[in-house]
Amino acid sequence: MNQSPYRVSDIMTCAISNLLADEETVFHGVSSHMPMVAMNLARNMHAPNLVHLNIPGGVNPTSIKQAGYSSAGSDLVASGEAYFPLEQIFDLSMRGKLDVAFLGGIQFDMNGNVNASVIGDYHKPKVRLPGGAGSAVLIPTAKKAIIWRTKHDIRTFVEKVDFITTRGNLWKIVTPLCIFEFKNGKLHLDRIHPTSSLEEVKANTGFELLYDELKFTELPTQKELNMLKRIDPYDCRSIEFL
Known part of the structure; x- marks a missing residue:
């Protein structure tokens, strides 16, 4: 990866934040520190009316400055404006009222298939993963x-996933190297982070890269970096890189 004064965790967090629009209703689940911080960054920078929903049920929580802060902790409810339980999130999404959902996965292929279930044969897996949980409802x-x-490597972005936990209706996949966009039934390279290169993305992707033109992710502004220091002083956004 190219040497850069910018941290990949900051680039990813700001890129995610800039994908969110004002007045959107946005949900994140467990182990979602980076999206949680990105949502709060968006509310403080360009989307003051964004509605932040989360798995414990807090609406627009304000307390996100504690060391070791959990993305599924009780503080999300205690500091929230209201309580909106998880079952209502699913109902909201199925009624077409959830604008954005942040979800995870372990393997992805060009066709937008997501594997969060097993590595290897389903009946005799090398690794058994947590499974789809809410993804099977929220992604569609x-x-x-x-x-x-x-993580962005050829074991993560593969020619064919080992198991299809869920599929289709993806919008974006944000990685340490780039952003993919799902369109016309295929993953396309949307933007390359300035800390990476086309060659690095190709070398770490197990399927053919489709793209119309080479575009690059905007680097974080000084205002964004200053805001990140204020709202995330314990650097929760970088936890997954540890």
């Missing part, structure tokens, strides 16, 4: 599903 029903992954 949310208006826009965004996946973030802090």
